[in-house]
Amino acid sequence: xxxxxxxxxxxxxxxxTCFAEVGIDVTCIDIDVKKIENLKKGIxxxxxxxxxxxxxxxxxxERLTFSNDLASSIQGCEAAFIAVGTPPGEDGSADLKYxxxxxxxxxxxxxxxxxxxxxSTVPVGTAEKVxxxxxxALAARGVDIPFDVASNPEFLKEGAAIDDFLKPDRIVxxxxxxxxxxxxxxxxxxxxxxGHPLIFMDIxxxxxxxxxxxxxxxxxxxxxxxxxxxxxxxxADVNMVRKGIGSDxxxxxxxxxxxxxxxxxxxxxxxxxxxxxxxxxGYSMRVLQSVEEVNENQKSVLYNKIHSHFNGDxxxxxxxxxGLSFKPKTDDxxxxxxxVIIQKLLEQGAKVRAYDPVAMKEAKHILGDTIEYxxxxxxxxxxxxxxxxxxxxxEFRSPNxxxxxxxxxxxxxxxxxxxxxxxxxxxxxxxxxGIGVKHQV
Ligand code: NAD
Numbered sequence: 001x002x003x004x005x006x007x008x009x010x011x012x013x014x015x016x017t018c019f020a021e022v023g024i025d026v027t028c029i030d031i032d033v034k035k036i037e038n039l040k041k042g043i044x045x046x047x048x049x050x051x052x053x054x055x056x057x058x059x060x061x062e063r064l065t066f067s068n069d070l071a072s073s074i075q076g077c078e079a080a081f082i083a084v085g086t087p088p089g090e091d092g093s094a095d096l097k098y099x100x101x102x103x104x105x106x107x108x109x110x111x112x113x114x115x116x117x118x119x120s121t122v123p124v125g126t127a128e129k130v131x132x133x134x135x136x137a138l139a140a141r142g143v144d145i146p147f148d149v150a151s152n153p154e155f156l157k158e159g160a161a162i163d164d165f166l167k168p169d170r171i172v173x174x175x176x177x178x179x180x181x182x183x184x185x186x187x188x189x190x191x192x193x194x195g196h197p198l199i200f201m202d203i204x205x206x207x208x209x210x211x212x213x214x215x216x217x218x219x220x221x222x223x224x225x226x227x228x229x230x231x232x233x234x235x236a237d238v239n240m241v242r243k244g245i246g247s248d249x250x251x252x253x254x255x256x257x258x259x260x261x262x263x264x265x266x267x268x269x270x271x272x273x274x275x276x277x278x279x280x281x282g283y284s285m286r287v288l289q290s291v292e293e294v295n296e297n298q299k300s301v302l303y304n305k306i307h308s309h310f311n312g313d314x315x316x317x318x319x320x321x322x323g324l325s326f327k328p329k330t331d332d333x334x335x336x337x338x339x340v341i342i343q344k345l346l347e348q349g350a351k352v353r354a355y356d357p358v359a360m361k362e363a364k365h366i367l368g369d370t371i372e373y374x375x376x377x378x379x380x381x382x383x384x385x386x387x388x389x390x391x392x393x394x395e396f397r398s399p400n401x402x403x404x405x406x407x408x409x410x411x412x413x414x415x416x417x418x419x420x421x422x423x424x425x426x427x428x429x430x431x432x433x434g435i436g437v438k439h440q441v
Contacts (some may be wrong), residue, residue, distance in 0.1 A: 001024045001025065001078055001186065001187065002024070002025040002026075002027075002076050002077050002078060003019060003024055003025070003026055003027075003077050003078060003079045003080065003081065003187070004026070004027050004028075004029055004070070004073050004074045004077045004079075004080045004081070005019075005026060005027070005028045005029065005080075005081045005083055005119075006029045006030075006070060006080060006081065006082050006083065006084060006102045006105075006106075007029075007030060007082065007083035007084035007085070007098070007102070007120070008028040008029065008030040008032075008035060008036070008039065008045070008066065008083075009030075009045070009046070009083070009084075009085065010046055010048070010156075010158055010161065010265075010332070011083045011119060011120070011154050011156065012028060012030070012081070012083035012084075012119075013028060013039075013044070013045070013046065013048075013051070013055070014048065014051065014156060014161045014162060014165055015081060015083055015119060015154065015165065016028040016064060016081075017051065017054050017055050017058060017064060017162075018054075018162065018165040018166055018191075019187070020058035020061075020063040020064035021054055021057075021058060021166070022190035022191070023063065023190070024063070024187070025063055026058075026063065026064050026065070027065045027066070027067050027073040027077075028064065028065070028066050028067070029066075029067050029068065029069070029070050029073050030066075030068065031068065032068075033068055036066045036067060036068050039055070039066040040066050042055070042056060042059070046330075046331060046332075047330065047331040047358045047359075048158065048159070048161050048162065048330070049159065049160070049162070049329055050162045050163075051161070051162060054162065070102075070105050070106070070109060071105075071108075071109040074106060074109055074110055074114070075109075075111060075112070076112060077112075077114050078114055078115065078183050078186075078187075079114055079115045079116075079117055079183055079184075079187060080106055080110075080114055080115075080116050080117065081117045081118075081119045081152070082099055082102045082103065082116065082117065082118050082119060082120055082130070083119040083120055083154070084098040084099055084102055084120055085098055085120070086098070086099060086120045086121055086122055086269075086273075087269065088268075088269045088272050088273060091276060092272035092273060092275060092276040093123070093272075093273055093276040093277070093280070094121070094122060094123055094126075094269070094273040096122065096123075096126060096129065098120075099118065099120055099122060099126065099130065100129060100130065100133050103116065103129075103130040103133035103134050103137075104133045104134070104136070104137045105137075106134055106137075107133060107134035107135070107136065107137025107138050107141075108137045108140075108141065110134075110138075110145055110147065111145065112145065113145065113146045113147060113179075114147055114148075115147070115148045115149070115150050115179075115180045115183045115184065116130060116134060116147060116148070116149050116150070117149075117150045117151070117152045117184070118130060118149070118150070118151050118152065118207075119152050119153070119154050121153060121154070121210050121211070121214075121266065121270055121273075122151075122207060123207065123211070123273060123277045124204045124207045124208050124277065125204070125207070126151075126207060127149045127150070127151050127174070127203045127207065128149075128203075130149050131149045134147060134149075148175070148176065148177050148179060148180035148183075149176070149180075149203070150173060150174060150175045150176075150180050150184060150203070151173070151174035151203045151206040151207050152171070152172065152173045152174070152184070152206070153172055153206060153207070153209060153210030154210075155168065155169065155170075155172075155210070155213065158264070158327070158329070158330040158332050159327060159328060159329030159330045160329065165191075166191065167191075167194070167196060168191060168196050169196070170196065170197045170198075170199055171188050171191065171192075171196065171197070171198045171199065172199050172201065172206050172209050172210075173188075173198065173199070173200050173201070173206060174200075174201055174202055174203035174204070174205060174206025174207065175200060175202075175203065176202070176203055181200055184198075184200075185198065210270070211270055211273065211274045211277075212274075214266055214267055214270040214271065215270065215271055215274050215285075215288055215291070217255055217267065218262055218267045218270075218271050218288075218291050218295070219287060219288070219291050220255045220256055221255065221257075221258075221259070221261075221262045221267075221295070222262075222290070222291040222292075222294035222295050222298070223291075223294075224238070224242070224256050224257065224258045225258050225259070225261065225294055225295070225298045225301075225435075225436075226294050227241060227258070227436070228258035228435050228436025229298075229301070229436060230436075231436040231437075231438075232435075232436050232437070232440070235438065236436075236438070237436070237437050237438040238258050238418075238435065238436030238437060239418060239434075239436075239437060242256050242257065242258075257417070257418070258418065258435045258436050259298070259337075259416055259417050259418070259435060260298060260299060260301060260302050260337045260341070260390065260416040260417070260435070261295045261296070261298035261299040261301075261337050261340075262295055262326075263326035263327075263334070263335040263336045263337050264326040264327065264332060264334060264335055264336070265332060265334040265335065268292075268295070268335045269335075271288055271291060271292055272292070274288060275288050275289060275292070299337050299340040299341070300340070300344070301435065302341060302388065302390075302414050302416045302433075302435070303340075303341050303344045303345070305414055305433045305440070306319070306345075306386065306388070306414055307348075309386075309412065309414075309431075309433070309441075310385075314345060314348035314349065314350040315348060315349035315350065316349060316350070316351070317350045317351070317385040317386070318350070318351045318352075318353060318383060318384045318385050318409075319345055319350055319351070319352050319353070319384060319385065319386050319387075319388055320353050320354075320355075320374070320380040320381045320384035320386070320387045320388065320408070321338065321341075321342070321352055321353070321354040321355070321371075321380065321388045321390055322354075322355060322356075322377055322380065322387065322388065322389050322390060322391070322393070322396050323338065323355075323356055323359075323389065323390040323391025323392070323393055323396065324336065324338045324354055324356035324359040324360065324362075324363045324390065324391065325338075325356055325358070325359035325362075325391050326338075326391070327391060327392075328391055328392055328393045328394065329358075329393075330358070330359070331358045331359040331361065331362045332359075332362070333359055333362045333363055333366055336391075337390065337416070338354075338363075338390045338391065339366070339367075341388065341390065341416075342354075342367065342370075342371060346370060346371070351371075351372070352371040352372070353371065353372040353373070353374055353379075353380045353382075353384065354371055354372070354373055354374065354380060355373065355374040355375075355376060355377045355379070355380040356391065356393070357393055357395060359391075360373050377395070377396065377399060378399075378403055378404070378407060381404060381407040381408050382407050383407075383408070383409045384407070384408045384409060384410070385408075385409055385410040385412070386408075386410060386412045386413070386414055387404070387408065387412070387413045387414070388414045388416065389413065389414070389415045389416055389417055389419060389420070390416050390417075391417070392417040392419050396419065397419055401428045401430075405428065405429050405430070411429055411430045411431060412430060412431040412432075412433075413425055413430050413431070413432050413433070414433045415432065415433065415434045415435070416435065417435075418434045418435055418436075418437060420432065420434070422434060422437055422438070422439050422440070423439075426439075
C-alpha cells in the first residue's frame with residue numbers, strides 16, 4: 001500500500017512514520033524546503049520521544065521518504081492525508097487556507113482514485129470544501145478522476161505521540177462511501193490489535209468529535225483551576241479535593257490537575273474555533289466562553305503570587321524558571337504559559353534564567369537573549385530570588401534540595417504544577433506557594 005502525508009509537522013511526521021512502521025510505503029511532503037532537506041539527512045524538526053529512531057529505521061528500509069514535490073509523490077497512492085496547520089484566524093475561526101491549498105494541489109496532480117483524508121483539526125463542513133476544491137482543480141484540467149474525501153481527526157498527545165498513534169484509545173473516521181471505508185479499514189487494520197476500536201461515522205460527526213474532545217479536556221482543566229482558586233480562598237486544599245473527587249468513577253482521576261492554564265497548539269485554538277463555529281451558526285457556547293476566560297486568568301495566578309510575595313518590587317530580582325514547553329516531553333512552546341509569565345516578569349525589570357530539558361532551542365527562537373539559559377536546572381538557580389516550577393518534567397520532581405537550597409539566594413518556590421508538598425518544602429527550608437493548596441508560604 002502507498003500513501004502520501006502532506007504537512008510534516010508534529011502530526012504529519014508521526015502519522016507518516018507510524019504508517020511506515022507497519023509496512024506501508026509513505027512519502028511525507030512539506031513545502032518547507034529546509035525541513036525536508038534536514039529530514040533526508042536524519043535531522044528532525046521536532047522533539048518527540050522515540051520518533052528519531054523510528055524515522056531512521058523506516059527511512060533505511062525505504063518505506064519512509066521525504067519530498068517537497070507533491071505532484072510526483074501522490075502518484076499511485078491509495079490515500080493522501082492532509083496534516084497541515086489550521087491556525088486561528090483573527091476572529092478565532094480555523095484558518096483553512098493551507099488545507100484548501102493542499103486539496104487544490106492534489107486535484108491538480110492526481111491521476112488515480114484515492115481517498116483524500118483530512119487529519120488536520122478542521123470545522124464541520126471542511127471535508128465538503130476539500131471535495132469542492134479538488135473537483136474544481138480536476139474540472140480545470142478537463143479530467144474526471146474518481147476520489148473520496150474522509151475525515152480522520154488525530155488524537156495524539158505531544159510527548160506520547162508514538163504510543164498514542166500505535167496504540168490508540170480509538171480511531172475515528174468519517175466517510176461517505178463504502179469504498180473509502182474499505183481503504184481506511186485496510187490502512188488501520190495493523191493498529192487494531194488488542195481491541196483498539198476503529199469507529200466509522202459520517203463526516204460532520206467525525207469533524208465535530210475532535211473539537212468536542214479537546215473542548216471537554218480544556219473544560220476539565222478550567223473547572224479544576226476554578227475549584228483550586230476557590231479552595232485557596234476558603235482554606236481547602238485542592239490536592240485533597242482532587243483525590244476525593246477523582247475516586248468517583250463517573251469523574252475519574254485523569255486530567256483533573258490544577259495548574260497555570262492550558263497552552264499548546266491545540267486546546268486554545270480549538271476552543272476558540274468551536275466558539276466561533278457556534279456563533280457563526282447562531283448558537284452561543286456559554287460553557288466554553290467561561291473555559292477560555294478562566295484559562296486566561298489562570299496564566300496570571302502564579303505571577304500574582306510572586307508579585308504579592310515581593311510586595312510588587314520585582315526590579316533587579318532573578319527568577320529561576322524550570323520548564324519552558326507547554327507540557328513535559330515536548331519542545332512545543334506554542335501558547336506556553338511560560339511565555340506569559342516571562343513577559344510579565346521582564347516588564348517589571350526582573351531577570352529570568354530558565355532551564356528546560358528539550359525546549360531551550362525553541363525558546364531561544366522566540367525569546368532570544370531577553371532571558372538567560374541555564375545549562376542545567378541547577379545552574380539556573382545560582383543566586384536566584386525564587387524558583388518558579390512551570391513545566392512538570394519528571395526530572396524536576398526530586399531534585400537535590402540541599403543543592404537547590406545552597407544555590408538560591410532567597411529560598412522560595414512558586415510551584416505552578418503542585419509537584420511538591422508544601423509541608424515537605426517548608427521542612428527543607430523553603431517558603432512554598434502552590435495552586436489552590438493550604439498553608440501557602
Ligand atoms: P505543524 O505546524 O507542526 O506542521 C504543519 C506542517 O504543514 C508544517 O511543516 C508546514 O510547513 C506544512 N505545510 C503548510 N502548508 C503546506 C502545503 N501547502 N504543503 C505541504 N506542507 C505544508 O502543525 P501540527 O502541530 O502538526 O498540526 C497539524 C494539524 O493537526 C492542525 O490542524 C492541528 O490542530 C492538528 N493536531 C495537532 C496535534 C498536535 O498535538 N500538534 C494533535 C492533533 C491534531
